[in-house]
Amino acid sequence: MKYTRAQSHRHGAGCDHAGHDHGEHDHAGHERDHDNAGHAEHEDHAGHAHSSHAGHSHGHGGHGHHHHHAPVPGQGRVFALAVALNVAIVVIQGVYGVLANSTALLADAGHNLSDVLGLLLAWGAIWLTTRRPSARYTFGLGSSSILASLANAGLLLFACGVIIAEAIGRLFHPAPVAGLDVFIVATLGMIGNGFAAWLFMRGQKEDLNVRGAFLHMAADALISAAVAISGLVILFTNWTWLDPVMSIMVVAVIVYGTWGLARDSMCLALDAVPPGVDLQRIRDYLGSQPGVIDVHDLHVWALSTTGNALSVHVVMPDGHPGDEYVDGIVKTLRERFAMHHATLQVDLGTTDHRCVLDHPAPKR
Structure with a gap:
């Protein structure tokens, strides 16, 4: 395989990645090569070597860049x-x-139990962005948030099944319901969730996890308000059937959100392209860069529920265009396409060494 300096850049999703690199695809086995020391060295045919620098700081000709997204204080x-x-x-x-x-x-x-799990997940994801990678976990522990999402979804779907079974039984065998207690307790839940939503208002514009928590709390305050109203109606009308009907409606809301969570979490766990990422747009952008005649081995996957990674080969017959050129591409991939870790390899195109996993580009 012939190529000039294969430029490797690491861009962290909110953390300073000392000792963290994503290696190129080996064309014999196409495995991700994670160097425990954090230095992926690529040699060109002129005998030059270029190494990634630990600490997530790249000093090229006097310019450096850090990519650290600090949580809101x-x-x-x-x-x-x-x-x-x-x-x-x-x-x-x-x-x-x-x-x-x-x-x-x-x-x-x-x-509200789903709220607790969701909040813990979002909180944990923010905390994990501050953890430094290690020699064993070179990408850090961000992927644990994906596993937590799967566990969260499974637990919630099981709980929904139990509640639905009980609600259906109540519809066929109505039982007295203390409407006043329902009204008071649900109102307390509405106030608590409303206050929690207010707490997250300040940071929702800076962090997607915080925004998700804000929207979840606001939605739950509305659901609690609906349950409170049903309790009030039962108190004055004795329509006990309204209670199981309301519980089924609440479960429907939970299942609607949880099913999407389960589906997306499973896809992320299988290294699918994360939701919202347009692979063709990324391919088109890379292919439009000066000197690039072909793009192949484009792979995108999730490092966590909040961070994405990309690796790609760009064919440039004129050779490596320089670090500043590649830095600009990586910056655009991060800012425009949300690729927090981007690894680019420059090929001369003198041989055909496409990865067997690389699918043909979609027809335009």
């Missing part, structure tokens, strides 16, 4: 308070759901 305390509020809501709604004989309250408690 105080977000750890906000997540801790929101988790504590939702745990309290889960306990209160769970206990009074049993005492008031309300499946709607139990369903809302299940929904």
Whole structure:
């Protein structure tokens, strides 16, 4: 395989990646080569060598760049308070759901349990961005957030099945429901979730995880309000059938969100192209760069629920265009296409060494 200096850049999703590199695809086995020392050295045919620099700092001719997305100050305390509020809501709604004989309250408690898991996941993802990679985990522990998403989805779907079974039984065998208790407890849940949403308002523009938490809390406040209204209606009309119907509606909301979470988490775990990433647009952008006559071995996968990685070969018969040129491409891949870790290899195109995993480019 002939190529000039294969330029390797590492761009972290919010962390300083000392000792972290993504190697090129080996064309005999096409495996990702993660150098434990964090230096991927690429030699060209002129006898030059170019190494990636530890510390995620590239000093090229006096210019360097760091890519560190720091969490909003105080977000750890906000997540801790929101988790504590939702745990309290889960306990209160769970206990009074049993005492008031309300499946709607139990369903809302299940929904707020999903809040706790979701908040812990988002909080953990933000915390993991501050963890430095190691010789064993050269990409850090960001992928653990994908596993957590799968576990979260599985647990929620199981809980939804239990609540649905109970609600259907209540429809065929109505039971008295303490409407006043339902109203009071659900109102407390609405207030708690509304306050939690207010806490996340400040940081929602700076961090997608925080924005997701804000939207989740706001939606849950509305759901709790609906359950509270159903309790009030039951109190004055004694329509006990409304309670299981409301619980089924709450479960439907949970399943709708959870099914997407399960699907996306499974895809990410299988190294599928992350949602929202347009592979053809990336290919077109790279192919339009001066000196590039072909693009192949383009692979994109998720490092975590918030960070993406890319590796690609660009064929440039005139040879390596220089570090500044490649730096500009990597910066655009990060800012325009959300590729937090981009690895580019420059090929002369004198041989055909396409990866067997590389699919033909879609027809335009």
